[in-house]
Amino acid sequence: MNLALTSGASEAAPLVNRKVTTQTQSDDQSNSKEADPRIIRRWKIRRLSQRVLCGALPETEWPRIVRCGWSMNALVALLGSKGKTSWSGIEHCNSIWCCPLCSARIREGRRSEIQEGFEASKNLGWKAYFVTFTVPHSISTSLGSSLGGLREAYKKMRRYSSLKSFFSKVEGVITSTEIQVGSSGFHPHRHCIFFTSSEIGEEEVSSLKSAWAKAVVKEGLAKPNESVGVVVKEATTAGISNYLSKVQENKVSLEMTRSDLKQGRVNGKTEWHCSPFDLLDSEVELPISVEQRYKLWLEYYEGSKGVSAIRWSRGLKKKLGVGEVADEELGALSPNEVEAELRWLKEEYRQLFKKQPFALAQAQALFKVGKYEEAQKVAGGELLLNNEPLAKRNATTD
Numbered sequence: 001m002n003l004a005l006t007s008g009a010s011e012a013a014p015l016v017n018r019k020v021t022t023q024t025q026s027d028d029q030s031n032s033k034e035a036d037p038r039i040i041r042r043w044k045i046r047r048l049s050q051r052v053l054c055g056a057l058p059e060t061e062w063p064r065i066v067r068c069g070w071s072m073n074a075l076v077a078l079l080g081s082k083g084k085t086s087w088s089g090i091e092h093c094n095s096i097w098c099c100p101l102c103s104a105r106i107r108e109g110r111r112s113e114i115q116e117g118f119e120a121s122k123n124l125g126w127k128a129y130f131v132t133f134t135v136p137h138s139i140s141t142s143l144g145s146s147l148g149g150l151r152e153a154y155k156k157m158r159r160y161s162s163l164k165s166f167f168s169k170v171e172g173v174i175t176s177t178e179i180q181v182g183s184s185g186f187h188p189h190r191h192c193i194f195f196t197s198s199e200i201g202e203e204e205v206s207s208l209k210s211a212w213a214k215a216v217v218k219e220g221l222a223k224p225n226e227s228v229g230v231v232v233k234e235a236t237t238a239g240i241s242n243y244l245s246k247v248q249e250n251k252v253s254l255e256m257t258r259s260d261l262k263q264g265r266v267n268g269k270t271e272w273h274c275s276p277f278d279l280l281d282s283e284v285e286l287p288i289s290v291e292q293r294y295k296l297w298l299e300y301y302e303g304s305k306g307v308s309a310i311r312w313s314r315g316l317k318k319k320l321g322v323g324e325v326a327d328e329e330l331g332a333l334s335p336n337e338v339e340a341e342l343r344w345l346k347e348e349y350r351q352l353f354k355k356q357p358f359a360l361a362q363a364q365a366l367f368k369v370g371k372y373e374e375a376q377k378v379a380g381g382e383l384l385l386n387n388e389p390l391a392k393r394n395a396t397t398d
Ligand SMILES: [Zn+2]
Pocket: 065, 068, 069, 092, 093, 094, 095, 099, 100, 101, 102, 103
């Protein structure tokens, strides 16, 4: 597979004090312990996702993720500020499902929005309920049919007259669709935060459960077990602590958005479940072959295509005073908050991306923890710190 970029003439002004080292990630183990390991993992998974998809699909069908990270501008820059990093001058695929880097960036941005919305809802005196909907599935259920069934059943259920009383109290809803995979097939489910004007009673919860079971059966799937098909919890920070402890962060929005943080599990010799990204992580051991892992990844790619992961009901953001931000704008550092910038000419970055991508990953992981000089040692480039003039930045900030 050829990941080479088309060459473009460099329009950048010559950079001074350029110091390109040839050190690689593995040359500098002493720092790697403190760099953020999740970033390196995401780079590795993105690389493999690109390879698997390129290898399996004809070139005309290659998705945008194949080009994610490619240089776009004459200058490419890694930007850092207080535990945050962003890139300018490169392509972002914005695939929340298949690109671990874009997914983390977008999910983190959406997580903050949800947290903001949740806080605002408390000021309005609303209640918030965290509700999870699942559908029964087996190894023979394709992701297309279980995910399609989940989405259609949800739409159908909303029209049921038995839920009139419930929905009359609903001011808005945030839905987050999530997909896990395991020995019993793909497990799509939907987490929702229902914001309501008043409390939801036992009767309404039980109507919700029956309505869900009915809608799922209508979609041709097996009848969900009423105790697990729908799980309702009041979303006070204390009340949902069981959910949140899974990801060890006491924030209501994390369960909704950060499926990329969850870890795979293997029970016994044949039972396992994990996040789809774990399929491409060689450090996550699973009792299936590499070929099976790639096959599942392709099914996941096909099945999640075009499905929106996180959605707010119409008008809810306005009611809660939360602004609209496009996926591609999330996570971008603004020029005035940038503390440090490591930049490369297009061709130089291109070579690194092709031959030493994990040096770039390591640089980003070091930038995340404020080790700017060490990042430069690993990946070269020109380093500009905040006490140096940054006004001549040629690349666009993303
Ligand atoms: Zn991407």
